[in-house]
Structures are given as structure tokens and as C-alpha cells.
Amino acid sequence: MIDLYTWSTPNGRKVSIMLEECALPYRVHRINIGTNAEQFTPEYLKINPNGKIPSIVDPEGPGGKPIAMMESGAILIYLAGKTGKFLPRSVRGKYEALQWLMFQMGGVGPMFGQAHHFMRAKKDEITYGSERYGNEAKRLYGVMDRQLEKNMYISGSEYSIADIAIYPWVARHEWHRVDLGAFPAVMRWFDALGTRPAVARGMSVPQPN
Ligand SMILES: N[C@@H](CCC(=O)N[C@@H](CS)C(=O)NCC(=O)O)C(=O)O
Numbered sequence: 001m002i003d004l005y006t007w008s009t010p011n012g013r014k015v016s017i018m019l020e021e022c023a024l025p026y027r028v029h030r031i032n033i034g035t036n037a038e039q040f041t042p043e044y045l046k047i048n049p050n051g052k053i054p055s056i057v058d059p060e061g062p063g064g065k066p067i068a069m070m071e072s073g074a075i076l077i078y079l080a081g082k083t084g085k086f087l088p089r090s091v092r093g094k095y096e097a098l099q100w101l102m103f104q105m106g107g108v109g110p111m112f113g114q115a116h117h118f119m120r121a122k123k124d125e126i127t128y129g130s131e132r133y134g135n136e137a138k139r140l141y142g143v144m145d146r147q148l149e150k151n152m153y154i155s156g157s158e159y160s161i162a163d164i165a166i167y168p169w170v171a172r173h174e175w176h177r178v179d180l181g182a183f184p185a186v187m188r189w190f191d192a193l194g195t196r197p198a199v200a201r202g203m204s205v206p207q208p209n
Pocket of ligand 1: 010033036039054070071072
């Protein structure tokens with residue numbers, strides 16, 4: 001059984017959605033990052049040297065030996081490789097999906113994350129940061145909207161780990177003050193993914209105590 005170390009954030013939920021989609025059995029370990037401590041224990045840093053969630057430990061990794069993995073994008077690629085699911089089999093389709101996964105990892109995640117930081121800061125909102133990352137978030141929605149006008153899924157006709165990576169971030173659209181109505185193709189895609197039972201289950205991980 002795979003051990004998943006996670007918290008109630010978009011990066012964590014990418015992995016729980018993927019595990020649900022692949023019907024892989026897994027055990028959830030809650031790492032409350034809000035404590036600013038649980039992610040930095042010596043035991044956890046052995047699994048994730050970067051001190052962040054998510055991470056997994058698969059006792060049946062390559063060569064039948066355990067593997068610990070950090071970085072949600074790498075974990076999605078690993079699980080796709082392990083199961084043969086949610087990464088297109090054609091060479092072209094595979095690289096298209098990886099390209100959009102990297103768009104999420106390098107763009108959507110960090111930019112939306114910074115927008116949340118500035119817009120939801122407990123101290124006075126810092127206008128420069130909110131504007132910079134809010135504008136970048138809207139620009140990224142425009143890119144996704146144009147892509148999804150032409151394609152059912154973000155990288156083409158197949159549902160893939162790129163969609164799985166983006167969904168939990170778009171689910172926080174109110175946090176980065178984006179009106180989905182302004183991006184109708186993203187809204188159509190978001191609503192369609194939301195009807196997938198595995199997505200709904202993955203989005204509810206970790207369960208509240
Ligand atoms: N690039 C990393 C980012 C992971 C990340 O930023 N995780 C956040 C939660 S979404 C975290 O653990 N924050 C705790 C901290 O920074 O102390 C990934 O995709 O796995």
C-alpha cells in the first residue's frame with residue numbers, strides 16, 4: 001500500500017486524485033503544514049528533503065524496492081508510469097501532456113500560490129503582490145481558455161495527469177479572485193472534471209480529524 005503524506009492543498013490533492021483515478025490503495029498521513037513544524041521533522045525530511053507536501057512512499061517501487069518521492073509533478077509521472085494510466089501512449093500525446101504538466105508546475109501552481117499569499121495575507125494586503133500575481137493568474141486562465149476552446153482536455157483529446165494537476169488549483173479560483181464565467185472553456189472543463197467520482201474523492205483528502 002502506498003503511503004501518502006499530504007494536507008488540504010491543491011498540490012496534495014493532485015496526488016490523491018491520481019491515486020483515486022488509478023484505484024491504487026493508499027494510506028493518508030496528515031502533515032499539518034500550518035504548524036510550520038510537522039513538515040520539518042527529521043523523519044519527514046528523510047521522505048521529502050524539501051520539507052513540503054505532498055510525498056509518497058511506495059513499498060513496491062522500481063525493482064520491487066521501496067521508493068520515496070517528493071514533487072507532485074514527479075509523483076504524477078511516477079504513478080502514470082506504474083499504472084500505465086493518464087499519460088497518452090502515443091509519443092506525441094505523451095510530450096503534449098508533459099508540456100502542460102510543466103505549465104502547471106512552473107506557472108499555475110507558483111503564480112496562483114503567490115496570488116493566494118498576497119490576497120489572503122493576514123497582515124495588510126500588499127497591493128503590488130496581489131496585482132502582480134492576480135494579473136499573472138488571469139493571463140494563465142486566458143492561455144488555458146484558448147487551449148480548452150480547441151480541446152476537450154488541456155493537452156488534447158485524452159484526460160491526463162496535466163488535467164489532474166491543474167484541477168485543484170482552478171478549484172481555488174475564488175481565492176485568486178478569478179470569475180470562471182470570464183473563461184467559459186475553462187468552466188466547461190472544470191465542471192466536467194468535477195463530475196468524476198475519483199476527482200471528488202481525491203478533493204476530500206485529507207478528511208478532517
Ligand atoms: N513544487 C512542489 C510544491 C509543494 C508545496 O509548495 N507544498 C506546500 C503546500 S501546497 C507546502 O508544503 N508548504 C509548506 C511550507 O512551505 O512550509 C510540489 O509540487 O510538490
